[in-house]
Amino acid sequence: MASADYTIRGPIAVITLDNPPVNALGLAVRQGVADALERAEADASVSAVVLTGAGATFCGGADESEFGLPAMIASPHLTDLCDLVEGFPKPVIAALNGLALGGGLELAMCCHYRVALATAQVGLPEVKLGILPGAGGTQRLPRLAGPERALNMIVSGTPVAARELANTALFDHVVDADAVPAAVEYARRAVPEKLPLKKARDLEVHFPNAEAFFDFARGAIAPLAKNYPAPGKCIDAVEAAVSRPFDDGMKFERAAFTELLNSPESKALRHVFFAIRAASKIPGMPSGGPQRPVGSVAVIGAGTMGGGIAMNFANAGVPVTVLETSQAALDKGLGVVRKNYEGTLKKGRLSQKDFDHRLGLIKGTLSYDDIARADLVIEAVFEDMQVKKQVFEILDAKVKPGAILASNTSTLDLDKIAGCTHRPGDVVGLHFFSPANVTKLLEIVRGNKTADDVLATSLAIAKQIKKIGVVAGVCDGFIGNRMLNSYFRQMDFLLDEGALPLEIDRALETFGFAMGPFRVADLAGNDIGWAIRKRLHVEYPDRPFSRIPDRICELGRFGQKTGAGWYDYKPGERNALPSEVVTKIILEESSRLGLARRKIGAQEIVERALYALVNEGAQILEEGIAQRASDIDVVYIAGYGFPDFRGGPMFYADSVGLPNILRAMRSFARGYQPDAWRPAPLLAKLAAENGSFAGWRKQS
Numbered sequence: 001m002a003s004a005d006y007t008i009r010g011p012i013a014v015i016t017l018d019n020p021p022v023n024a025l026g027l028a029v030r031q032g033v034a035d036a037l038e039r040a041e042a043d044a045s046v047s048a049v050v051l052t053g054a055g056a057t058f059c060g061g062a063d064e065s066e067f068g069l070p071a072m073i074a075s076p077h078l079t080d081l082c083d084l085v086e087g088f089p090k091p092v093i094a095a096l097n098g099l100a101l102g103g104g105l106e107l108a109m110c111c112h113y114r115v116a117l118a119t120a121q122v123g124l125p126e127v128k129l130g131i132l133p134g135a136g137g138t139q140r141l142p143r144l145a146g147p148e149r150a151l152n153m154i155v156s157g158t159p160v161a162a163r164e165l166a167n168t169a170l171f172d173h174v175v176d177a178d179a180v181p182a183a184v185e186y187a188r189r190a191v192p193e194k195l196p197l198k199k200a201r202d203l204e205v206h207f208p209n210a211e212a213f214f215d216f217a218r219g220a221i222a223p224l225a226k227n228y229p230a231p232g233k234c235i236d237a238v239e240a241a242v243s244r245p246f247d248d249g250m251k252f253e254r255a256a257f258t259e260l261l262n263s264p265e266s267k268a269l270r271h272v273f274f275a276i277r278a279a280s281k282i283p284g285m286p287s288g289g290p291q292r293p294v295g296s297v298a299v300i301g302a303g304t305m306g307g308g309i310a311m312n313f314a315n316a317g318v319p320v321t322v323l324e325t326s327q328a329a330l331d332k333g334l335g336v337v338r339k340n341y342e343g344t345l346k347k348g349r350l351s352q353k354d355f356d357h358r359l360g361l362i363k364g365t366l367s368y369d370d371i372a373r374a375d376l377v378i379e380a381v382f383e384d385m386q387v388k389k390q391v392f393e394i395l396d397a398k399v400k401p402g403a404i405l406a407s408n409t410s411t412l413d414l415d416k417i418a419g420c421t422h423r424p425g426d427v428v429g430l431h432f433f434s435p436a437n438v439t440k441l442l443e444i445v446r447g448n449k450t451a452d453d454v455l456a457t458s459l460a461i462a463k464q465i466k467k468i469g470v471v472a473g474v475c476d477g478f479i480g481n482r483m484l485n486s487y488f489r490q491m492d493f494l495l496d497e498g499a500l501p502l503e504i505d506r507a508l509e510t511f512g513f514a515m516g517p518f519r520v521a522d523l524a525g526n527d528i529g530w531a532i533r534k535r536l537h538v539e540y541p542d543r544p545f546s547r548i549p550d551r552i553c554e555l556g557r558f559g560q561k562t563g564a565g566w567y568d569y570k571p572g573e574r575n576a577l578p579s580e581v582v583t584k585i586i587l588e589e590s591s592r593l594g595l596a597r598r599k600i601g602a603q604e605i606v607e608r609a610l611y612a613l614v615n616e617g618a619q620i621l622e623e624g625i626a627q628r629a630s631d632i633d634v635v636y637i638a639g640y641g642f643p644d645f646r647g648g649p650m651f652y653a654d655s656v657g658l659p660n661i662l663r664a665m666r667s668f669a670r671g672y673q674p675d676a677w678r679p680a681p682l683l684a685k686l687a688a689e690n691g692s693f694a695g696w697r698k699q700s
């Protein structure tokens with residue numbers, strides 16, 4: 001149970017934060033520390049206190065499970081504890097054996113002395129949630145570590161090893177072994193040597209070049225400042241630490257903290273943080289259930305995706321065998337992998353040793369005999385059911401029983417693929433996104449018969465290879481690409497009616513997308529969408545599509561890889577230049593359709609793009625393809641460049657208000673292609689009830 005443990009070592013009281021896994025500062029721990037301090041103060045035989053954390057962590061900060069609950073603000077609050085420790089009448093020495101983050105580091109900074117293991121990571125990551133440290137972190141760290149270091153840590157949120165701060169006042173002693181005995185030793189000396197009760201608040205900061213430094217810092221974050229208010233406030237708070245008395249600085253910090261906490265950006269970023277946590281949980285399946293061991297992996301196909309997929313496992317230290325149909329295809333694919341690693345090596349982001357090790361873990365083969373013992377096989381061959389069927393029949397015959405057989409298909413029916421084997425329970429979709437070694441998202445497609453332990457293992461694999469796994473059900477395009485199809489269809493209708501690619505891309509990039517739809521399409525390759533549309537034209541003959549994207553593809557304008565797509569490209573350059581050829585096609589299509597082109601403003605573009613996503617998302621949610629609305633948000637943020645400060649399409653919809661969205665959709669439905677605006681029943685129902693996607697649960 002969460003608590004703070006109290007033990008006596010001679011004249012020293014040792015208080016240990018104990019709340020696995022990271023000794024978070026939940027109410028029980030805060031109360032435990034306050035009680036233990038009271039006890040230590042009352043005990044005349046105690047001359048000093050050591051404050052530490054159980055296991056290899058000091059304290060990971062606030063307790064996430066209390067977010068939004070009364071316990072979070074219940075007394076004693078973290079700031080009360082900080083005051084209690086700093087004002088304690090006997091010396092308090094922090095012993096850091098590992099991670100001290102956020103509130104954990106803030107508490108440590110209130111101790112009179114700090115002893116740390118050299119490898120202990122310390123940091124103030126609050127900025128990543130759109131806030132700033134709110135318990136004195138912005139005022140004490142500049143006093144202890146110096147304003148420049150403090151500013152870097154607070155604005156980036158990135159933790160630093162204690163070793164790197166050994167020469168600052170943040171640490172009195174950095175050790176290479178257990179910090180607790182070293183801190184106890186320190187504490188024993190404190191009284192006889194009359195060591196003062198040092199308080200960070202009393203330290204003066206000398207910083208002659210303050211003005212120039214803060215100007216420079218503001219310049220550096222300026223490009224992001226519009227969408228992310230927290231880094232700017234962090235700079236202001238550190239400046240306050242340098243220029244104002246401590247108590248004034250604390251007031252500034254508190255006001256800035258409250259302002260940021262209520263900002264839409266922070267609400268969105270906090271939503272994303274919890275959404276990512278929630279994505280790894282499967283309703284009805286307890287965590288800690290059985291999993292299958294994955295010590296070796298095989299990848300079938302060394303094309304665009306196969307090579308990148310293999311790199312993920314090599315990066316995680318897992319041996320991978322890549323299988324191809326010809327030596328030439330294998331050499332080509334593995335050549336790309338080598339080139340990728342060489343690039344990272346040249347940039348200095350990979351050591352020669354790691355380069356050799358990772359490349360050494362990837363082997364090529366043309367024979368299924370070499371992959372028969374693999375624990376996990378990921379198929380990444382052409383997106384063609386016949387080819388996939390052949391591959392899965394061979395896998396079924398050749399690969400050992402119990403191995404997980406995964407497909408990287410983007411759109412095909414996973415249940416049909418699983419049906420090509422005699423072990424459909426072992427089959428799952430592991431849908432990586434291009435570039436597969438970079439993009440964070442992994443859609444885990446759960447087939448009708450996918451076994452629970454296969455699903456649980458897939459989520460664990462996602463973590464192991466540092467991806468964000470989101471579970472999706474079987475349908476055309478799963479979560480991400482199904483929504484993307486509706487989005488692109490709507491964007492193409494905008495072209496029919498009056499907009500140009502650049503106007504649409506600009507509007508959505510201003511909204512915060514990393515790239516607008518047409519720049520994305522040119523990067524990914526327009527042929528991919530073309531192939532999908534050709535299939536959709538056959539499967540859904542009544543569904544209208546604009547002809548413009550097909551006409552662009554008929555000219556071979558597949559995007560950057562062919563030097564032309566929605567935009568023109570100069571040889572070797574990625575700069576998207578408006579294309580006269582494309583504009584001519586667009587105008588011709590409008591006139592063929594008898595549409596009088598009209599000027600379409602940025603707001604309408606953004607609303608039509610977002611609401612097309614949201615409407616399809618609502619459908620996906622109601623069908624149970626996504627487990628929860630926040631999973632859809634994670635898919636869009638981790639895989640499709642959706643701005644995290646907007647929280648994802650479904651969070652955004654809730655914040656706009658579902659009745660407002662329905663109203664806008666009804667008004668669009670009075671215009672061009674009204675059928676595209678038929679509201680998903682769930683959206684209509686929630687809008688009528690003034691409900692939200694976040695609050696909705698599918699009844700099973």
Ligand SMILES: NC(=O)c1ccc[n+]([C@@H]2O[C@H](COP(=O)([O-])OP(=O)(O)OC[C@H]3O[C@@H](n4cnc5c(N)ncnc54)[C@H](O)[C@@H]3O)[C@@H](O)[C@H]2O)c1
Binds near residue numbers: 303325382390411434
């Ligand atoms: N390219 C993307 O952006 C992307 C994104 C997500 C998922 N996917 C999916 O990943 C899969 C692969 O796509 P890609 O873009 O890497 O294709 P690709 O054409 O670049 O590569 C496919 C590779 O598979 C090999 N191959 C074909 N048949 C084979 C067989 N029977 N045995 C072994 N190897 C065989 C080919 O030689 C080729 O090297 C598809 O299902 C696709 O839908 C692609």
